[in-house]
Amino acid sequence: AKASAFCTCPSVICTQETKVCPDGTHVGRDSNNNCEFFPCPSVICTKEVKQCADGSFVGRDSNNNCEFFPCPVAKASAFCTQETKECPDGTHVGRDSNNNCEFFPCPSLICTKDAKQCADGSFVGRDSNNNCEFFSCPDAKASAFCTQETKECPDGTHVGRDSNNNCEFF
Secondary structure, eight states: OOOOTTOOOOSSOOOOOOEEOTTSOEEOEETTTTTEEOOOOOOOOOOOOEEOTTSOEEOEETTTTTEEOOOOOOOOOOOOOOOOEEOTTSOEEOEETTTTTEEOOOOOOOOOOOOEEOTTSOEEOEETTTTTEEOOOOOTTTSOOOOOOOEEOTTSOEEOEETTTTTEEO
16 A cells, blocks of 8 residues: 555554563563664662672673673683792781782781870870781870979979970970
8 A cells, every 4th residue: 555645654563562671661662663672761770889809890780680790701810839928917828810820918917906105195006017016106206205293483383394395394
């Protein structure tokens, strides 16, 4: 049949089935696009990320039901020697075949929470990056630590020592 110039009928008639989208909605077929399904509505995924074995991060894929994007495929692993390195805490780590056979990092030390009082009266804690040794105290020369004694002045007032002036009395 010949189409009339006034006909607005679609040139193709599609079947009536629907497709279920990842968000649960249904879409039908588009007669103006060779009966392909209409696109599913855009999905908005949460912004969380997943850390992959290689240390990289991947987000969620709005075109795949908000599943995480796949992690990168590890390149062919190198064959590393079987030697180990002793860590400051006494544990041992081996070599990482996915990182040019570098040693795996030593576990972070968890130090006790005790503190040491320094000569200037301040306190320092322990350094987990230095085998739980105490952090260094501030330089004593920067501000002297003076005794707490006082001196009575002729007018009856008392003065203390000046830590910024070699502990001389004020």
